[in-house]
Amino acid sequence: MATDVKTSRNTTGHATPDRWPTPGCFDDIRMLEIGDESVDFCGLLMAGEGADVVKIEPPEGSPSRNIGPFLDDLPDRNRSLHFWTYNRGKRSITLDIASPEGRARYVELVKAADVIVDAQGLGVMDALKLGYNELSAIRPGLIYCSITPFGLTGPWRRFKTSDLIHQALGGSAYCIGYDPVSPGKWDTPPFMAQAWHSFAIAAEHAAVAIAAAVFHRDTSGDGQFIDVSIHDACAQSTEATVSRYIYNGRHQVRNVPQQVRCSDGRYLAIVIVLLRLANLPKLVEMLLASGECDELADPKYQDPAMLNTPAVIDSMVPILKRWVGKRKAADAFHQLQTCAVLCGPARPPEDLLEDPQSIAREDFVEIEHPELNRSFTYPRHPRIQTETPWRWGPRAPLLGEHNEDI
Amino acid sequence: MPRQGPLPLKGVRVTDLTWLLASAGTSTLLTSLGAEVIRIEWPERLDFTRLGETAGVGVAARESNPRTLGMGKKSVPFAKTPKGPPPSASVNRSGVFNDRNPGKYGITLNMNHAEGRELFKRLLRTSDIVMDGFKAPMMGRWGFDYEGLRAVKEDIIYMQMSGFGNTGPYRDYGSVGPIAQACAGLGFQHGLPEPYEPTSWNHSYMDTTPPFYGALALIGALRHRNRSGRGQYIDQAQYQPGLLLGGAAVLDYRANGRRTERYGNRSPYKPAAPHGIYRCAGDDAWVAIAAFSEDEWHALRACMQQPAWSGEERFATLHARIKHQDDLDRLVEAWTVDKDRYDLMYQLQEAGVPAGAVQSHVDKFEIDPQLKVRDFFVHLDHSELGTWPFTRHLTPKLWKTPAHPGGITQRGAPCLGEDNEYVYTKLLGLSREEMSAFQAKGVI
Numbered sequence: 001m002a003t004d005v006k007t008s009r010n011t012t013g014h015a016t017p018d019r020w021p022t023p024g025c026f027d028d029i030r031m032l033e034i035g036d037e038s039v040d041f042c043g044l045l046m047a048g049e050g051a052d053v054v055k056i057e058p059p060e061g062s063p064s065r066n067i068g069p070f071l072d073d074l075p076d077r078n079r080s081l082h083f084w085t086y087n088r089g090k091r092s093i094t095l096d097i098a099s100p101e102g103r104a105r106y107v108e109l110v111k112a113a114d115v116i117v118d119a120q121g122l123g124v125m126d127a128l129k130l131g132y133n134e135l136s137a138i139r140p141g142l143i144y145c146s147i148t149p150f151g152l153t154g155p156w157r158r159f160k161t162s163d164l165i166h167q168a169l170g171g172s173a174y175c176i177g178y179d180p181v182s183p184g185k186w187d188t189p190p191f192m193a194q195a196w197h198s199f200a201i202a203a204e205h206a207a208v209a210i211a212a213a214v215f216h217r218d219t220s221g222d223g224q225f226i227d228v229s230i231h232d233a234c235a236q237s238t239e240a241t242v243s244r245y246i247y248n249g250r251h252q253v254r255n256v257p258q259q260v261r262c263s264d265g266r267y268l269a270i271v272i273v274l275l276r277l278a279n280l281p282k283l284v285e286m287l288l289a290s291g292e293c294d295e296l297a298d299p300k301y302q303d304p305a306m307l308n309t310p311a312v313i314d315s316m317v318p319i320l321k322r323w324v325g326k327r328k329a330a331d332a333f334h335q336l337q338t339c340a341v342l343c344g345p346a347r348p349p350e351d352l353l354e355d356p357q358s359i360a361r362e363d364f365v366e367i368e369h370p371e372l373n374r375s376f377t378y379p380r381h382p383r384i385q386t387e388t389p390w391r392w393g394p395r396a397p398l399l400g401e402h403n404e405d406i
Numbered sequence: 407m408p409r410q411g412p413l414p415l416k417g418v419r420v421t422d423l424t425w426l427l428a429s430a431g432t433s434t435l436l437t438s439l440g441a442e443v444i445r446i447e448w449p450e451r452l453d454f455t456r457l458g459e460t461a462g463v464g465v466a467a468r469e470s471n472p473r474t475l476g477m478g479k480k481s482v483p484f485a486k487t488p489k490g491p492p493p494s495a496s497v498n499r500s501g502v503f504n505d506r507n508p509g510k511y512g513i514t515l516n517m518n519h520a521e522g523r524e525l526f527k528r529l530l531r532t533s534d535i536v537m538d539g540f541k542a543p544m545m546g547r548w549g550f551d552y553e554g555l556r557a558v559k560e561d562i563i564y565m566q567m568s569g570f571g572n573t574g575p576y577r578d579y580g581s582v583g584p585i586a587q588a589c590a591g592l593g594f595q596h597g598l599p600e601p602y603e604p605t606s607w608n609h610s611y612m613d614t615t616p617p618f619y620g621a622l623a624l625i626g627a628l629r630h631r632n633r634s635g636r637g638q639y640i641d642q643a644q645y646q647p648g649l650l651l652g653g654a655a656v657l658d659y660r661a662n663g664r665r666t667e668r669y670g671n672r673s674p675y676k677p678a679a680p681h682g683i684y685r686c687a688g689d690d691a692w693v694a695i696a697a698f699s700e701d702e703w704h705a706l707r708a709c710m711q712q713p714a715w716s717g718e719e720r721f722a723t724l725h726a727r728i729k730h731q732d733d734l735d736r737l738v739e740a741w742t743v744d745k746d747r748y749d750l751m752y753q754l755q756e757a758g759v760p761a762g763a764v765q766s767h768v769d770k771f772e773i774d775p776q777l778k779v780r781d782f783f784v785h786l787d788h789s790e791l792g793t794w795p796f797t798r799h800l801t802p803k804l805w806k807t808p809a810h811p812g813g814i815t816q817r818g819a820p821c822l823g824e825d826n827e828y829v830y831t832k833l834l835g836l837s838r839e840e841m842s843a844f845q846a847k848g849v850i
Contacts, residue, residue, distance in 0.1 A: 160760040162698070165761065165762040169763065178597070189671065189685065195592070195651060204615065211629075232782060242767045245767045246795055254690075361643075384643075387637075388638065
């Protein structure tokens with residue numbers, strides 16, 4: 001059915017995707033990936049689930065090899081930490097798709113592929129006569145996933161974009177920023193979420209769609225075309241902001257979520273609107289025991305029925321915030337969570353390296369870079385599972401590393 | 407628009423103990439793809455998104471509601487937004503719940519009752535997947551941790567979606583979207599450098615993102631089961647997809663010793679200038695502009711009608727523009743500030759400059775012509791609320807097996823216990839008398 005004999009074999013001495021010790025859900029699937037930085041994350045997700053992802057690169061390398069930061073801040077096609085982050089578990093071959101030889105090579109690869117993910121841009125592969133129509137005739141059952149900024153249809157489909165532009169149009173930037181100086185007036189602009197989220201969001205939609213298409217092909221034998229619009233995906237990513245408006249005319253305001261600056265300069269995020277779900281008697285007891293919250297000796301905080309009313313809960317908030325501000329964020333986090341207060345420290349990603357939960361769940365892993373004779377620290381997985389654990393490596397391929405293998 | 411074509415997960419049955427947004431959103435993705443999702447609820451411990459506000463019944467209510475009437479013209483200043491109506495008495499009239507749970511079947515089942523747990527086992531025996539969104543220890547208290555579930559159905563796929571996962575010192579801790587995005591190191595990255603505070607998102611990004619990781623894992627696990635005969639246990643903690651979403655930060659720290667800093671709307675790693683969000687005419691109106699190449703810069707200059715400053719040496723190269731980008735941002739904003747954000751976007755795009763209006767939730771629904779052409783919103787009936795527009799949860803267009811928010815029921819979210827009869831009599835084969843007896847005992 002879906003499986004082709006794989007010709008790839010290990011030449012560099014480290015693990016290759018087809019020699020991973022545990023099974024992967026999609027380890028019989030070969031996926032070709034071609035495009036700019038908007039395609040990388042989809043391949044990362046599918047490689048993690050076991051697919052043999054082959055990155056097709058132009059001779060000078062994919063554009064995302066030029067995105068920093070770089071190892072030792074030395075720009076080089078094989079030293080982009082951005083590229084390393086999003087291209088683990090893949091193999092790389094180079095070809096000039098516009099040349100007759102490159103084209104022939106690509107067609108040969110397609111004949112042994114199950115899925116193509118194409119982010120070359122609207123109409124680029126069609127113009128080369130290497131689009132879905134041509135390739136599905138060569139390779140029956142092919143799943144062809146097109147990722148474009150706005151999809152194949154619509155008045156904006158030829159717009160030029162970037163991560164920033166997508167976050168503006170998609171609605172996330174509208175919800176990121178500082179408090180208004182007066183209702184409806186801001187002295188700071190909306191902000192984008194940093195770390196390439198628009199492409200991650202589109203990749204998440206694309207990967208689920210590809211998985212569903214593969215599942216459908218398992219029983220029907222049918223391939224299909226998938227039209228992914230980065231804008232559609234981003235527009236969907238703003239939680240219930242749209243539905244609250246549709247149903248109630250309610251508006252999401254742009255401001256900083258509830259958080260308290262702690263004694264160590266870190267912020268503790270607290271979901272104040274859900275404080276009613278906390279173990280309030282235990283919280284009152286703990287705050288009182290600190291000797292810093294004597295107001296809570298008032299009878300209204302001692303009677304569980306009175307304590308559970310909105311006005312009394314509201315009156316606790318400034319007391320709670322004051323208590324939090326005198327502590328380190330991590331300390332306040334643990335103490336409040338034992339009282340079922342929904343809270344968590346707003347911290348940079350590197351702090352997770354020392355986090356007890358991430359250590360216990362083995363959230364990070366060292367991956368070898370044999371050509372540098374070094375290993376580097378990467379996130380290991382997006383979840384834990386028993387049968388088909390996520391494949392975190394091997395490290396991103398060097399440019400054209402697998403030209404001979406494939 | 408009715409769905410067309412087969413749904414890829416047709417025939418897959420999911421026993422769904424999820425709730426709120428992240429876990430319920432995961433089973434909703436499976437619903438969109440055609441799985442039969444049976445959501446279990448119990449009135450004494452309601453999903454509190456059921457208790458939301460509603461404007462009334464159906465789109466007619468929407469159209470006569472003064473707060474949404476005529477809002478298509480331009481975005482509405484926040485200051486004029488009135489407060490919502492009081493929460494409705496019915497548990498079936500929440501818009502957020504409806505939008506988050508379309509296409510599912512809904513039953514009531516008391517898991518705290520021994521006979522309820524026996525009924526649960528009967529449902530389990532006919533299911534492919536069981537999933538929940540409780541704190542990690544909850545299912546184990548009912549005897550339904552993974553081993554307990556496997557004892558009933560050997561090849562069951564069980565996915566647990568708790569805040570911090572089923573292992574580790576935070577196993578008992580609670581989480582919702584804003585907490586997961588803080589703890590995973592994501593929210594810290596947005597906004598201006600110290601001494602400004604991190605802004606995070608003001609919506610629950612980590613409620614809309616984890617469902618995709620959960621759904622990908624579940625479709626994969628179904629495939630693995632079909633190939634190997636083996637089910638599995640999946641511990642999909644809400645924070646954990648955040649590990650992949652933090653970009654190169656951890657690698658940069660370990661390899662280069664660089665700690666994460668915020669840099670506003672700038673683009674240090676894919677050089678561009680200008681690269682920012684600029685004030686436009688009107689209240690809270692903004693446009694994003696990015697110029698990566700010389701061509702894009704010169705096109706922007708042409709749009710601005712070649713002001714003298716733009717020809718100065720300090721803006722002559724990308725390197726120079728980046729060096730002087732504080733000045734550049736001020737000068738660009740002086741040009742945008744009295745212009746309409748959409749007019750600017752169309753003018754700049756016409757000239758080949760990446761640009762986009764900052765769109766709100768209102769703009770996406772009322773204005774965005776692209777989403778309209780893409781059928782981003784589809785209408786579904788809800789048994790008590792009438793017909794409403796729904797956002798597509800899974801946006802890609804699968805040409806042969808299109809996903810649809812209405813799934814196999816082609817209906818909005820279930821009312822509480824709406825499908826008791828279908829599930830208990832048709833699927834589990836109870837008689838009416840048996841159902842009545844269970845109802846009388848507080849089991850269903």
